[in-house]
Amino acid sequence: MTAPNPSIGRIYLDNAATSWPKSPQVLASVTDYLTHCGATAGRGSYQSAVDAGRWLLDARSNLARLLGASQAHDIAICHSGTHALNAGLWGVLRPGDHVITTSAEHNSVLRPLFHWQERMGLEVSIVQCDASGTALADDAIGLIRANTKLIAIGHASNVTGKVQRLEPWSQLAHAHGLILMVDASQTLGYLPLNVEQESIDILASAGHKGLRALTGTGLLYVSPKCQTNFMPLMLGGTGQASEQVQGLNPWPLSVEVGNLNMAGVVSLAVAARELLESPDGLSDAQGECHWKSRLQSFVMSLRAIDGLEIVGYSPPFEVQDRIPVVSVRADGWDVHDLANILDTAFGIEARAGLHCAALIHQDLGDQHNQGTLRFSMGHTTSAAAIAYTVDALRQILAEEAA
Numbered sequence: 449m450t451a452p453n454p455s456i457g458r459i460y461l462d463n464a465a466t467s468w469p470k471s472p473q474v475l476a477s478v479t480d481y482l483t484h485c486g487a488t489a490g491r492g493s494y495q496s497a498v499d500a501g502r503w504l505l506d507a508r509s510n511l512a513r514l515l516g517a518s519q520a521h522d523i524a525i526c527h528s529g530t531h532a533l534n535a536g537l538w539g540v541l542r543p544g545d546h547v548i549t550t551s552a553e554h555n556s557v558l559r560p561l562f563h564w565q566e567r568m569g570l571e572v573s574i575v576q577c578d579a580s581g582t583a584l585a586d587d588a589i590g591l592i593r594a595n596t597k598l599i600a601i602g603h604a605s606n607v608t609g610k611v612q613r614l615e616p617w618s619q620l621a622h623a624h625g626l627i628l629m630v631d632a633s634q635t636l637g638y639l640p641l642n643v644e645q646e647s648i649d650i651l652a653s654a655g656h657k658g659l660r661a662l663t664g665t666g667l668l669y670v671s672p673k674c675q676t677n678f679m680p681l682m683l684g685g686t687g688q689a690s691e692q693v694q695g696l697n698p699w700p701l702s703v704e705v706g707n708l709n710m711a712g713v714v715s716l717a718v719a720a721r722e723l724l725e726s727p728d729g730l731s732d733a734q735g736e737c738h739w740k741s742r743l744q745s746f747v748m749s750l751r752a753i754d755g756l757e758i759v760g761y762s763p764p765f766e767v768q769d770r771i772p773v774v775s776v777r778a779d780g781w782d783v784h785d786l787a788n789i790l791d792t793a794f795g796i797e798a799r800a801g802l803h804c805a806a807l808i809h810q811d812l813g814d815q816h817n818q819g820t821l822r823f824s825m826g827h828t829t830s831a832a833a834i835a836y837t838v839d840a841l842r843q844i845l846a847e848e849a850a
């Protein structure tokens with residue numbers, strides 16, 4: 449870990465990878481669980497096992513409420529966003545199916561799809577995104593075939609922070625009887641989402657980014673319709689029907705197979721409850737998230753730095769349809785060198801590179817595929833940390849120019 453800046457505290461701007469800090473309530477509940485319970489869910493009838501089982505039910509039910517799903521049963525707890533995405537895709541796709549996705553997706557969508565294209569005869573089409581990092585549903589219409597089964601779309605780019613409008617994708621999918629799968633890893637906790645209102649069939653997400661559960665958590669919502677014939681990614685013990693060695697575990701145990709990360713389950717239950725019960729802690733009186741005004745001032749200050757390009761933004765540089773992720777490139781600079789100087793000379797933790805998004809960078813005008821320097825704020829990133837970061841960048845670029 450980088451030495452903290454003495455006056456401002458730690459400047460952690462990689463919340464899109466995983467968020468820090470977690471909330472005091474999450475930390476207190478996890479500590480209490482580890483200290484006084486420590487048992488696992490669904491494996492015994494003694495009191496601490498029952499308590500662990502309650503945490504699992506709470507996690508599923510709080511997440512269902514947060515996502516507007518009608519039943520807690522429609523949520524499965526996962527180990528990461530990657531696990532949730534792989535489990536969701538594998539659950540419904542079969543050899544010979546055709547999938548439409550976009551160039552803005554994370555590799556945890558692209559890699560399984562391309563691997564299964566090579567190994568099991570899946571067919572994959574990509575809709576290219578625009579210079580902001582979003583793709584148009586209209587561009588997917590001509591790609592629909594007789595065997596098209598599913599559209600996989602990210603709710604926001606983890607490189608540019610641009611939020612994808614889901615409504616046109618939902619309309620397209622349902623007009624053609626396709627499954628709509630949404631990757632909400634970057635938006636959950638930052639933006640409201642309602643799977644029933646938006647007609648989302650499958651929603652996969654990390655739990656440890658904007659939602660602020662522990663790293664090593666994820667979740668998968670699958671609509672009752674898609675739970676039928678859902679193919680499990682893994683098989684094994686669930687604590688139920690232990691005499692059987694054949695047959696598939698029923699949903700959601702088909703995904704929650706093996707012992708879960710119980711500290712993570714507790715953190716999911718509490719993080720989701722916090723968002724449900726006290727959104728005021730994260731929003732102002734008008735319901736606007738605190739991060740939004742800080743993001744706007746960050747973008748405006750970055751814009752004023754000579755030689756710095758804010759990737760995926762154009763005038764008037766508004767943040768209305770953004771999450772708190774900003775990527776930059778600087779004339780004549782390798783983004784990795786910039787990240788290194790920010791870390792070592794200023795104690796600012798930010799990430800450089802392709803951000804596990806293999807296909808978006810060319811669409812963002814990055815001919816050499818070097819990627820971006822990405823700053824991702826969290827719910828509690830302070831205005832002082834933002835001002836310090838802008839100042840550091842200004843100094844670095846000004847020294848280079850001198």
Ligand SMILES: Cc1ncc(COP(=O)(O)O)c(C=O)c1O
Pocket residue numbers: 464465527528529530531554556602604605606631633634654655665666804
């Ligand atoms: C858009 C998106 N999808 C999926 C993932 C994968 O999540 P996890 O790191 O929990 O596997 C990430 C992580 O960065 C992401 O940004």
